Amino acid sequence: MTQAVVIDSPSARQQDDTGLAAIFSAYIISATCWLLFATFVGIVLAYKFGAPDFAPGEWLTFGRLRPIHTNDTFYGWASIALVGLAYYVAVRSCRTSFYSKKLAWIGLGLFNLAAIAGTIALDLGYNAGDLEYREWPWQVRLIFLAALVVTAWNLIGTVAQRTMEDIYLSNWYTIGGVLWTCIIAIVAILPWYQYGLGQVAVSGYYMHNAVGMWFTPLALGIFYYALPKLLSRPIYSYALGVFAFWTNLSFYPILGAHHFLFSPLPWWLQTTAIVFSVAMLVPVLGGSANFLLTMRGRFGDMRHSYPLAFIFVGVVGYLVGSTQGTVEAFRSLQEVWHLTNFTVGHSHLTMYGFVTFAIWGGIYTLLPAATGKYPSRTGLALHFWMAGVGSFIYVISLSIGGTFQGLDWIRGAPFIQSVVDMQPYYVWRGVGGLLMFLSHIVFAWNVCRMTFGRSANVIRLTPAVSDGVAE
Amino acid sequence: MHHHLVGPLIGNMIIIGVAGVITLACFVAMIWMLLRPGETGRDHPKRDILREDR
Amino acid sequence: MNKLLLIAGGSTLVYAGLALMMGVLPGITLSRTKPGPGVKPLTPIEAEGRAVFVANGCSYCHTQQVRPLAEDKVFGRPSAPGDFVYQTPELLGSERTGPDLTNIGARQPSKIWQYIHLYNPRAVVPESIMPSFSWLFEVVAKAPAGVTPVPLPAAYAPAKGVVIPSHKAQALLAYLLSLKQAPLPQAEGSAVPTSAAAALTAPAQSAASSAAQGKQLFTAKCAVCHQASGMGLPGAFPPLKGNAAVNNADPTLHIHTILHGAHGVTIGGVKYEGAMPEFGSTLSDADIAAIANYERNSWGNHGATVTAKQVADVRANGKVGESSAASPAKTAAPAKAAASDIAQGKELFTAKCAVCHQASGTGVPGAFPPLKGNAAVNNADPTLHIHTILHGAHNVTIGGVKYESPMPEFGSTLTDADIAAIANYERNSWGNHGATVTAKQVAAERAKGK
DSSP states (O other): GGGSSSSSSSOOOHHHHHHHHHHHHHHHHHHHHHHHHHHHHHHHHHHHHOOSSSSSSGGGOOHHHHHHHIIIIIIIIIHHHHHHHHHHHHHHHTTTSSHHHHHHHHHHHHHHHHHHHHHHHTEEEEESSTTTTSSSSSSHHHHHHHHHHHHHHHHHHHHTSSSSSSSHHHHHHHHHHHHHHHHHHHHHHTTTTOOOOOHHHHHHHHHHHIIIIHHHHHHHHHHHHHHHHHHHOOOHHHHHHHHHHHHHHHHGGGGGGGGTTTTOOHHHHHHHHHHHHHHHHHHHHHHHHHHHHHHHTOOOGGGHHHHHHHHHHHHHHHHHHHHHHHTTTSHHHHHTTTSSSSSHHHHHHIIIIIIHHHHHHHOOOOHHHHHHHOOOOOHHHHHHHHHHHHHHHHHHEEEEEHHHHHHHHTTTTOHHEEEHHHHHHHHHHHHHHHHOOOHHHHHHHHHHHHHOOOSSSSSSSSGGGSSSOOO | OOOTOOOOHHHHHHHHHHHHHHHHHHHHHHHHHOOEEEEEEOHHHHHTTTSOOO | OOHHIIIIIIIHHHHHHIIIIIIIHHHHHHTOOOOOOOOOOHHHHHHHHHHHHHHHTTTTTOOOOOOOOOGGGGGEEEEEOOTTTTTOOOOOSOOOSSOOOOHHHHHHHHHHHHHHHHHOOGTTTTOOOOOGGGGEEEEEEOOTTTTOOOOOOTTOOOSSSSSEEHHHHHHHHHHHHOOOOOOOOOTTSSSSOOOHHHSOOOOOOOOTOOHHHHHHHHHHTTHHHOTTTOOTTTTTTTTOOOOOOHHHHOOOHHHHOOOOOHEEETTEEEEEEEEEEOOOTTTTTHHHHHHHHHHHTTTOOOOOOHHHHHHHHHHHHHHSSSSSOOEEEEEHSSSOOOTTTTHHHHHHHHHHTHHHHOOOOOBTTBBBBOTTTOOHHHSSOHHHHHHHHHOOOOOOOETTTEEEOOOOOOOTTHHHHHHHHHHHHHHSSSSSSOOOHHHHHHHHHHOOOO
């Protein structure tokens, strides 16, 4: 497939390949810019916990930068990168070409327009209500919704013109994720049932679903394509992947009520939520086992293949993060952890340890296959180890600190004691966060190599036998 | 500990019963698929995907 | 194509159904919640302040939800559904990097403190990591007529000129001070509160007036203004170090100030405009004695030791300078002959009980017990029912569920006839059918004491 790089045979296929590579690269470059920006903001925020008078003033105050950090990692970085990957997977796994390249470019423009407008609005204080992950003004969220609709249309169109009978599993997850998220976005925007406590119910629904029905299915879709390609070995059980798709769809949205364990929601809603929190282990354990069994006997390959190592960390992040989510739903544990920094640790374990590592694994596996250009092994190693160690320090320090914070409250210490006790953990979080940010600079460099860099002169047969690095 | 679990005992039992049966059935199905993945056909989609994409 | 339709269309249909059931329907139902008694819409300036609060993301660090848990008691009573009616966008929050603000208007009513704290939180709470909101203030050469400059400590004040709050800061302050939980219908100044320290510290601590406890209470309740160093803030909050009242052998003024608060006082020749809140309604005699003794033995002070009994005596004398008004028990309950009729019972129930037990009698799961189907309410022997209304209750287990939040007593504000009316209303509503209660039975129960 890398013959595509050999220029001057302007066949239709050639044009398709360059077009796909260009769109895929543009999505990843765009996403990388947002990752750098959003995590730089994250570093500033982390620093403010130790030095609250650092970078004062209206435009840099904590409460305005914080939603910029979360929304841009969600909708700038992860969303754009996942949609770029989903397009590549759809075109390749269906052995077809884009339904519409133009729509893909329009979608990219809309995603970026939304993220830019949202960032500016938040910094100017136009926050829709401090409601987590839907802080952008509704007009901006409409732009994002338009980008989703364009993407769904284009993905479905592409899969509809596939050259084989079956639709490969990855496309189930990616198309499903985009369509469901359209519904999530609409439910969040319409105002008529969002007054007072009613809005609390919608917020719980939204926070829960925007993460678990958007990032999770798209990241899983990447796993189902990239992992077999990388190992040149089929997924362990295809049927289990299908089963996980339907169980995830049926169980996950029911659990939203576990965010309301202290509220006056009807008893049956709460009972259902708690019971199905356990049922949620089916898609989580089944899915993780499926990926790990696909890797059986080949774990040693990670020594040569950083893309595989990224995917492995992503799978472990999915397993640990999701199981932790189930455990946190139990009320006895929520008494200690709810409202503490433990939750911040949990969200980074899932959005970073799972989703972001999955994206990186996908990019390092698939982007070179599209462009024929490879990052250096040193670049991969630096990125992997700094991101891995950094996020480990980040999650562990906030989990321990958050536990102490919760215990301080329970033993009735004056509130300020919990602030003082968090200080060393805030410092460690900053250390972990700094490593993570530095790894993103290396990642950006790797993306440059994979897009603007020189093509590999060694022609590779398939990514399956590749170790994903330049020689 | 379960302060919030008010509501009629019988109602809770019904939900736990129904949800429990569904959960259990799903667990059994999951374990079954893990133990016997089957899918040995040479042109099963999961193998088909490994062929050259272009 | 059919396969694609099944996967894309089928899953989307399933998801749309689930989104409707778990997001939209609860939203519709709960949007119709009725306001609790005393829960009022915001005034225009308060609403403006709320917008400032939202624009600057205050709720990323400050929750506005008090959970029915022991650890949340310091922030107020558990939040009831009716509390949130005028809160759109909702600001319940998901993190408590800083304290909960549900009841901050009652917990810290001092305007001056709030302004200093907003300008730079470290001026009053050295360990605070809250951002400074100095850009909500203006530095002017001289405060215009009628505007009091914020009395900042020298270390935080600008080199030249004085600091005055901008319109946004004034609005934000108005909003913060409006954050007061609608009071539960509680007897005014009647019962001496149980030791707050009991809620604050490990349960088995008997030496309530120990110095350690005094220090802890001081840190939690007093240090934000008077500072851990006891030095106060010049011009804003008086020092306790070397303070005459604190060092006086006669502790009456010292105790009185903690019990009832103060404002517009002159100490050491300096006039302090800021109001000090009262602590009599939230702290027990032992707690107040512990705080007083801590203050009397720190920072080089050496006042005589205060006992809980002395506090009780000062409390019994009431607030000096206030005419001893008729006890609310007499004024609140006009003698009405047909007191026990159901209509009056319903009215009293709505005013006094429904905020917790709800008009539907179903209570709030985990926070306030249901009365519908409640054993005590349906029991032919009304003793427990009457006793609970008369004397309140806390930490009771009902229907296998433990309720941590205390129920206030109504014996001191309601007449026997009123209580009988409430009991009868409860006994004949929501499918309950307890035997009728008479005022005489209530009187008999009252005579027995707690």
